[in-house]
Structures are given as C-alpha cells and as structure tokens.
Amino acid sequence: MNPNVQEEKKNSGRLHGRLAKMAESEHAALLLALLVLVVVMSFLSPYFFTQHNIMNVLRQVSLQAIVAIGITMIILSGEIDLSIGSSQGLVGVIALMVLNATDSLFMAFLAAIALGVFIGLINGLLVTKGKINSLIGTLGMMTIIRGAAMVITSAKAVQTPLKSFKVIGTGYWGPFPIPVIITVVLALLFYFILHHTTFGRYIYAVGGNGEAAKLSGLPVGRIKLTSYVLCGALTALSAYILASRMNSGQPNAGVGFEMEVIGAVILGGISLTGGVGSLIGALIGILILGVLSNGLILLNVSSFWQDIARGAVIILAVYLDTYRRGKQQQKLVQATK
Numbered sequence: 001m002n003p004n005v006q007e008e009k010k011n012s013g014r015l016h017g018r019l020a021k022m023a024e025s026e027h028a029a030l031l032l033a034l035l036v037l038v039v040v041m042s043f044l045s046p047y048f049f050t051q052h053n054i055m056n057v058l059r060q061v062s063l064q065a066i067v068a069i070g071i072t073m074i075i076l077s078g079e080i081d082l083s084i085g086s087s088q089g090l091v092g093v094i095a096l097m098v099l100n101a102t103d104s105l106f107m108a109f110l111a112a113i114a115l116g117v118f119i120g121l122i123n124g125l126l127v128t129k130g131k132i133n134s135l136i137g138t139l140g141m142m143t144i145i146r147g148a149a150m151v152i153t154s155a156k157a158v159q160t161p162l163k164s165f166k167v168i169g170t171g172y173w174g175p176f177p178i179p180v181i182i183t184v185v186l187a188l189l190f191y192f193i194l195h196h197t198t199f200g201r202y203i204y205a206v207g208g209n210g211e212a213a214k215l216s217g218l219p220v221g222r223i224k225l226t227s228y229v230l231c232g233a234l235t236a237l238s239a240y241i242l243a244s245r246m247n248s249g250q251p252n253a254g255v256g257f258e259m260e261v262i263g264a265v266i267l268g269g270i271s272l273t274g275g276v277g278s279l280i281g282a283l284i285g286i287l288i289l290g291v292l293s294n295g296l297i298l299l300n301v302s303s304f305w306q307d308i309a310r311g312a313v314i315i316l317a318v319y320l321d322t323y324r325r326g327k328q329q330q331k332l333v334q335a336t337k
Helices: 003-024 026-044 051-076 084-102 105-128 134-153 163-170 178-196 198-208 210-215 220-246 257-267 279-298 303-336
Strands: none
Touching: 026 279, 051 084, 051 178, 051 198, 051 220, 051 257, 051 279, 084 105, 084 134, 084 220, 084 257, 105 134, 105 163, 105 220, 163 178, 163 220, 178 198, 178 220, 178 279, 198 210, 198 220, 210 220, 257 279, 257 303, 279 303
16 A cells, blocks of 8 residues: 555544544533534624623623632532622622721732631531531521621621722723633632642542542541632632622622532533532633623523523533433443443
C-alpha cells in the first residue's frame, strides 16, 4: 500500500478518535448546549447579543458563580449547604449597618466576610461535630438566618448615603465589570486548588468514599469543615457585591438563590453523591442558567413562567446526575466481569 495513503488513514483515525473523545466529553456537551442557547436567544431577541447585554449577563452570573465555587467544594465532599441564599440577606444587612456606623468600606467588607466565615463554621460544625445530616442542618440554618435578617431590620431595607459603596457592584475595570474580574480571579485560584493541590485531592477522595478516606488517615471532618468555611466566605463576598449593586441591604435578598446555584452546579456535572465533577463544568452550568434567565427577561416572559423554567432545569439537572451515576455504575460492573 502507498505510504502516503497509510499515513492519511492514520491521521484520519487519530482525528476520528479525538472527535469521539470530544463528543463524549461532558464539558464539550455543556459548551455545545450553551452555544445553542446563545444562538437561539440571539435569533429570538435582537438585544441579546449586544455588548451591553453580554456584560450585564456576566455581571449577573458572577454573583452565582462566586458562590458556586464554594458550593462545588461542599458537594464534591459529599455534603450540601442550603443556607447560602439566606446568607445573602443577612450578610448584606450587617455590611450596610457596619458601613453606616463606621463610614468605612473596609470595615463593612471585613464584617461581611467575618459573618460569612462564622456561618460557614457553624454549618461545618453541625455536620462534622454534631453529626447532623447536612441537608437538615443547613435547612435549619437557612430558616434561622432569614429570620435573623428580618428581626434585625424589622423586614425593612437598610440604605446608605455613601455613593462610593456602589463601585464594587456596578463599576468597571477597563471594559469589564468589577464583579466579573473578581469571579475570574477566584475561578482560576480555586481551579488550581481543586486540581493541583493536596487539599483538592482530599476533597475528591472524601466525597468519593468517606469511609475509605477515613481509614486511609485523611482528616475527613477537617476537610469538610474547611469547605464550609470557604463557602461561607465566598457567599459573603457575593452578598457584599449584591448589596453594593443595590446600594442597600435587603433582608429578603437571595430568596431561591440556593436552588439556582445548586441546580446549575449539578447541571454542570457535579454529582450530588460527591467526588465527581469539576469546577469548569459547574461554572458552565451557571452560565447556561444565567443566559436562560436573561433571555426569558428580554422576551418579556412572565416571572412566573421563569420560575417554572428554572424549576424544570433543576429537575433536569438532578435527572442528569442520576443518569450519569447509573452509567458509571454500569461501566464498573462491566469492568469487573
């Protein structure tokens, strides 16, 4: 056979193999879904694919993306946190109160992060030391935190006269919104932590098989506690940016926020059982849900139908998670035969 023909066949085979791997890649499927959604929304609304709207979408999803980084670590470790939505309200309220009392943006930011760390610490201790199921424990904390925000403010928003407070939430650094830049920096940092550090490998190990990790000598409780604390800090940062954007602390901020973030993260391939998924997939899931929400708003779809659409996406995400786990189990069974 002609050597040139053989070489062409080899190259064709390599290309076919690479395309097959890309087709099987979960990230490729998610990116394709995102691309299709963007194209569809661009055709349906002439305002969707404009620079102003794209920046608006990125600014909006940055709030979810920052929290998604933290919730990804928690779910990968085999736990859950339902208090992230309520924390948005309480942290914003406390930050504005401190800001009005001190006229210091730094003190307000410090108070917000400290409160977020404290909430994360309490959640982590409930799960690791109290041995309370994370779903139940953080559900209780969600109610307590929301109630505390309402009691402290008498269910009224906390305003501030300081115009400089709005900069972090609404300002730009060059052509990009400040929250987007913060999100990108945090995403790169925590991607490195999850995939290139011992702590990241420990999170996957704990979520994959907690008992085996414990028998191997890993500090399972400390790893989960650290994940909760980091998630609390990231949630507080997101809450501070949200309060800055609204120029007020709203005690009812973040209602339903936890379902949006968790649903998008699961849609992005993070398994509810822990130990499976990546931060990249989680962030793509956030983008998909953000683009969908923005598109529905531009199309003047009723907010009630938007809630239905988000709920359907969350159900789809859980179904896909169950389907993926079923496929993985089938592969394991076949491998052992």
